[in-house]
Amino acid sequence: MSRLGRIETQLTSRKRGHTGLAALIDPDNFEKKGAISVARTTEKLGFDCIFIGGSTLGDQTHLDDIVSAVKRNVTCPVILFPGNVTGISRHADAILFSSLLNSTNTYFIIGAQAIGAIQVSRYNLEAIPMGYLVFGDESTTSFIGQVRSIPYTKPAVAAMYALAAQYLGMRALYLEAGSGSNHPMPPEVVKAVRKSFKGLLVVGGGITTPEIAASLADAGADLLVIGNLLETKDFKKKLVPITKVLRDKLKH
Numbered sequence: 001m002s003r004l005g006r007i008e009t010q011l012t013s014r015k016r017g018h019t020g021l022a023a024l025i026d027p028d029n030f031e032k033k034g035a036i037s038v039a040r041t042t043e044k045l046g047f048d049c050i051f052i053g054g055s056t057l058g059d060q061t062h063l064d065d066i067v068s069a070v071k072r073n074v075t076c077p078v079i080l081f082p083g084n085v086t087g088i089s090r091h092a093d094a095i096l097f098s099s100l101l102n103s104t105n106t107y108f109i110i111g112a113q114a115i116g117a118i119q120v121s122r123y124n125l126e127a128i129p130m131g132y133l134v135f136g137d138e139s140t141t142s143f144i145g146q147v148r149s150i151p152y153t154k155p156a157v158a159a160m161y162a163l164a165a166q167y168l169g170m171r172a173l174y175l176e177a178g179s180g181s182n183h184p185m186p187p188e189v190v191k192a193v194r195k196s197f198k199g200l201l202v203v204g205g206g207i208t209t210p211e212i213a214a215s216l217a218d219a220g221a222d223l224l225v226i227g228n229l230l231e232t233k234d235f236k237k238k239l240v241p242i243t244k245v246l247r248d249k250l251k252h
Contacts (some may be wrong), residue, residue, distance in 0.1 A: 209241075
């Protein structure tokens, strides 16, 4: 098993103290100027890192431009979150080297990873081994990844996958409703997974209010990912109460 790199160490060293935040920038939905604005704003608000990636990304030149531009304008880690081999860029700090565990297509479980591993090694990217579980069936991620969706009402099934991910040596686990989803992860699912999984627990999808963020933090999430909200008008105004509720929890 690979050793923890600098970025993974940075994220895991803070996870027990409080629930952190990651901004997800989808290059398909951002031009360079907008991506820079989001990255700067979220870092100033105290976000721990920037994820860059998407489910349908096809333009690697544009990806490189976005990653390079963001890197020049923030000091927090810039981490790739690829949906396919086209999501790899030499300019990032690290990559979430993930396996879509509940896909019905082995390509998304291990095929794409085998193909992309050569690039990751060549670019000397820090690889963070991560299991990826998608819930619901209305998202782009679910469709593209050919997912056998885990029902929101079956936390025991999610916990089963989480335990398997841990035994397979995955140090991070991402629970997601999927890009474009309007349904946040139920706290009951996060609680069940937290009991089984000892690594970095990442939760994303539909986190749009401080109440949702607080409930997921209380359930045991280590890192909350906010993506679609960043594509809305006045996103900063919407983020402020979310960052505040997490900071307030840290004080108690």
